[in-house]
Amino acid sequence: MNRIRLLVLNAALGPLDYRLPDGVGAPAGSVVIAPLGPRKVTGIVWDESRLPGEDIAFERLRPIVEVLPVPPLPAALRRLIEWTADYYCAPLASVARMALSSGGALGGPATMTEYRLSGGLPERMTAQRLAAIEALEGEQGTIRELAGIAGVSGGVLRGLVNQGVIEPVTVAIDRPYPPADPDHAPPDLSPEQSTVAARLIDAVRAGAFAPFLLDGVTGSGKTETYFEPVAETIRSGKQVLVLLPEIALTENFLARFAARFGAPPVLWHSSLKSTERRRAWRAIADGSAQVVVGARSALFLPYADLGLIVVDEAHEVSFKQDDGVRYNARDVSVMRARFEGVPVVLASATPALESLHMAEIGVYEKLELPSRFGGASLPKVRLVNLTEEKPGSQRWLARPLVDALRERLEKGEQSLLFLNRRGYAPLTLCRNCGHRFKCPSCSAWLVEHRLSARLACHHCGFETRVPDACPECGESDCLVACGPGVERIADEVRDLFPQARIALATSDTLNTPERAAEFIAQAEGKAIDIIIGTQLVTKGFHFPELTLVGVVDADLGLEGGDLRAAERTYSQVAQVAGRAGRGAKPGEVLIQTRHPDAPVIAALADGDRDAFYAAETQGRRDAGAPPFGRWAAIILSSEDEREAREAAVRLGDVRPRLEGVQILGPAPAPLALLRGRYRYRFLVNARRSANLQGVLRDWIASVNFAPGVRVGVDVDPYSFV
Numbered sequence: 170m171n172r173i174r175l176l177v178l179n180a181a182l183g184p185l186d187y188r189l190p191d192g193v194g195a196p197a198g199s200v201v202i203a204p205l206g207p208r209k210v211t212g213i214v215w216d217e218s219r220l221p222g223e224d225i226a227f228e229r230l231r232p233i234v235e236v237l238p239v240p241p242l243p244a245a246l247r248r249l250i251e252w253t254a255d256y257y258c259a260p261l262a263s264v265a266r267m268a269l270s271s272g273g274a275l276g277g278p279a280t281m282t283e284y285r286l287s288g289g290l291p292e293r294m295t296a297q298r299l300a301a302i303e304a305l306e307g308e309q310g311t312i313r314e315l316a317g318i319a320g321v322s323g324g325v326l327r328g329l330v331n332q333g334v335i336e337p338v339t340v341a342i343d344r345p346y347p348p349a350d351p352d353h354a355p356p357d358l359s360p361e362q363s364t365v366a367a368r369l370i371d372a373v374r375a376g377a378f379a380p381f382l383l384d385g386v387t388g389s390g391k392t393e394t395y396f397e398p399v400a401e402t403i404r405s406g407k408q409v410l411v412l413l414p415e416i417a418l419t420e421n422f423l424a425r426f427a428a429r430f431g432a433p434p435v436l437w438h439s440s441l442k443s444t445e446r447r448r449a450w451r452a453i454a455d456g457s458a459q460v461v462v463g464a465r466s467a468l469f470l471p472y473a474d475l476g477l478i479v480v481d482e483a484h485e486v487s488f489k490q491d492d493g494v495r496y497n498a499r500d501v502s503v504m505r506a507r508f509e510g511v512p513v514v515l516a517s518a519t520p521a522l523e524s525l526h527m528a529e530i531g532v533y534e535k536l537e538l539p540s541r542f543g544g545a546s547l548p549k550v551r552l553v554n555l556t557e558e559k560p561g562s563q564r565w566l567a568r569p570l571v572d573a574l575r576e577r578l579e580k581g582e583q584s585l586l587f588l589n590r591r592g593y594a595p596l597t598l599c600r601n602c603g604h605r606f607k608c609p610s611c612s613a614w615l616v617e618h619r620l621s622a623r624l625a626c627h628h629c630g631f632e633t634r635v636p637d638a639c640p641e642c643g644e645s646d647c648l649v650a651c652g653p654g655v656e657r658i659a660d661e662v663r664d665l666f667p668q669a670r671i672a673l674a675t676s677d678t679l680n681t682p683e684r685a686a687e688f689i690a691q692a693e694g695k696a697i698d699i700i701i702g703t704q705l706v707t708k709g710f711h712f713p714e715l716t717l718v719g720v721v722d723a724d725l726g727l728e729g730g731d732l733r734a735a736e737r738t739y740s741q742v743a744q745v746a747g748r749a750g751r752g753a754k755p756g757e758v759l760i761q762t763r764h765p766d767a768p769v770i771a772a773l774a775d776g777d778r779d780a781f782y783a784a785e786t787q788g789r790r791d792a793g794a795p796p797f798g799r800w801a802a803i804i805l806s807s808e809d810e811r812e813a814r815e816a817a818v819r820l821g822d823v824r825p826r827l828e829g830v831q832i833l834g835p836a837p838a839p840l841a842l843l844r845g846r847y848r849y850r851f852l853v854n855a856r857r858s859a860n861l862q863g864v865l866r867d868w869i870a871s872v873n874f875a876p877g878v879r880v881g882v883d884v885d886p887y888s889f890v
């Protein structure tokens with residue numbers, strides 16, 4: 170049959186049928202270009218039975234324009250796309266788009282011109298030319314790259330090209346990646362690690378769906394351990410996907426990976442250059458990319474032959490995507506493994522409650538690494554009660570923490586201060602008239618960044634110079650910073666210890682892989698005494714000389730009515746605490762708090778993870794919260810506040826009244842204005858047995874919204890703003 174059904178990559182369009190020109194084959198999954206009115210669209214040939222469409226007579230169908238030269242998306246990936254769209258109430262096209270996230274790659278193989286020495290000599294030899302020719306011996310690259318190597322201008326080299334001294338060569342753009350060697354440098358695993366590795370290797374060999382929770386304390390060597398099943402997968406010729414929560418972590422990971430396997434893995438993240446993105450996409454799709462390390466967006470790529478998925482730091486909230494398709498990469502990973510029929514490993518020292526629950530009910534197999542590698546012990550934790558030990562005015566470090574820092578400085582050991590707040594101060598106001606600096610397009614305060622002399626909105630990216638005078642009353646020298654951010658803590662530390670070498674580690678300072686690498690090198694090389702950082706430094710890093718961790722404000726995360734506030738606080742503090750004492754010297758953790766009796770703080774002080782999870786589990790059970798019940802949020806937004814409100818009221822008027830489904834709202838969202846859009850919110854709490862997605866879909870479909878209204882559905886929401 171040369172009739173095909175296309176999933177067109179445009180969320181506003183339904184499936185469309187086309188005709189295949191004679192002699193053209195396009196099995197399901199093929200990526201094609203098709204005419205649409207006067208335009209052309211990209212589409213994916215979809216299984217007709219799974220995508221109901223209109224019945225249009227064959228004669229009326231238009232022929233497609235061409236089949237793109239890429240492998241068809243495999244069936245397992247098509248099933249994953251369907252599942253994700255269905256579960257997260259997202260348009261199929263929006264999910265499918267994530268699989269085709271390199272426009273360049275879809276064009277097929279391409280070539281470029283590189284240059285190398287031809288062996289000839291110039292008519293007139295100059296000292297500069299001679300030096301360039303010597304430097305380029307054995308090199309090949311673009312004129313730009315060669316100019317860099319030879320330390321001359323491109324003009325000099327082009328002169329040599331004209332004289333035939335340097336010759337052009339045509340090469341494929343997508344050079345193959347250097348192969349990883351599974352037996353390059355295997356470590357000696359501890360007995361504990363070996364047991365876990367052996368179990369995972371068995372699962373790789375079995376080649377069937379098997380979800381694992383790798384629950385190992387900080388510093389237990391989870392990475393070293395899961396590298397063994399990675400090696401086994403490479404041996405079998407299949408591909409591995411390792412998901413990491415943050416690009417800042419990848420530098421560290423890449424170095425360890427290269428040490429173990431003799432070559433770097435293939436990287437995937439949103440800030441890849443388009444040529445790298447193209448090269449990676451094609452290698453993933455043709456199966457030559459052995460190990461892909463990426464952010465959550467790597468999850469939807471068209472792996473030719475996946476053999477294993479690892480989600481490292483699986484508890485991390487950044488696996489949850491909060492715009493576009495709102496999905497949780499941790500959960501979708503498990504689904505992908507299921508459709509692919511391969512093992513998946515969720516690794517963490519502080520697993521999400523949902524993951525632990527799955528292990529408890531026997532769905533995930535739990536593998537444990539209960540002790541640190543190499544005999545290191547877990548750090549001692551001490552609470553600093555801020556209601557008793559008050560820091561001075563405009564100061565945030567209490568006496569015990571200052572003393573502990575001093576002690577480390579005297580001993581030449583490293584400390585880390587953690588405060589999850591970028592910038593200098595979260596709020597700036599005018600002493601004269603009380604004016605507070607607000608974002609013009611969000612209901613949020615502007616955060617002062619002193620390093621860049623700016624006031625910035627952390628929600629929409631709006632930035633403005635710090636003014637000399639108050640824009641409201643015109644008074645100068647009257648602006649006051651309220652509360653601390655990491656930059657302000659750094660000032661305080663500088664004040665206390667002028668001789669200390671200090672490093673700020675935030676997404677503002679470590680915003681490129683080079684800067685992250687430099688920071689790691691300095692910290693490992695003992696060139697830093699005190700690190701002051703945000704959540705960026707809470708995980709993954711291994712600095713053997715670091716013996717003190719100070720949590721500046723453990724209560725910060727508990728503010729705001731977030732469903733997971735306690736869990737997030739627990740994991741953040743436990744993770745950052747886990748950076749202390751990983752080497753030979755024991756570590757100590759000081760937690761500053763105003764609520765030493767709050768269950769989560771007490772559990773952290775006692776190192777009693779089980780008690781914390783037990784209490785948290787009970788709380789969730791009582792509230793019908795996940796994993797015992799289900800949550801979803803609906804957010805209606807519009808640039809016009811009245812339009813948004815009216816849409817919310819109309820949707821509220823037709824709310825379904827069903828057994829086991831409770832609907833709260835509409836109410837203005839806590840972030841009532843975001844990026845210039847007014848937002849109203851419903852929260853839906855359903856029993857596990859209810860068909861939550863079906864209810865949401867029918868309900869939303871029953872209202873015709875004004876064109877300016879956007880309807881966002883967030884299934885299993887993390888952020889309640």
Ligand SMILES: Nc1ncnc2c1ncn2[C@@H]1O[C@H](COP(=O)(O)OP(=O)(O)OP(=O)(O)O)[C@@H](O)[C@H]1O
Pocket residue numbers: 356357358359362385386387388389390391392393394517518542708709710711747
């Ligand atoms: N078998 C081993 N042989 C040699 N070194 C090891 C071994 N296992 C772990 N290590 C080293 O111990 C340190 C801690 O390991 P790793 O960073 O993998 O721990 P982790 O469990 O991922 O910790 P976290 O959850 O805190 O990030 C690393 O420097 C690692 O190289």
Ligand SMILES: [Zn+2]
Pocket residue numbers: 608609610611613626627628629630631844
């Ligand atoms: Zn803003």
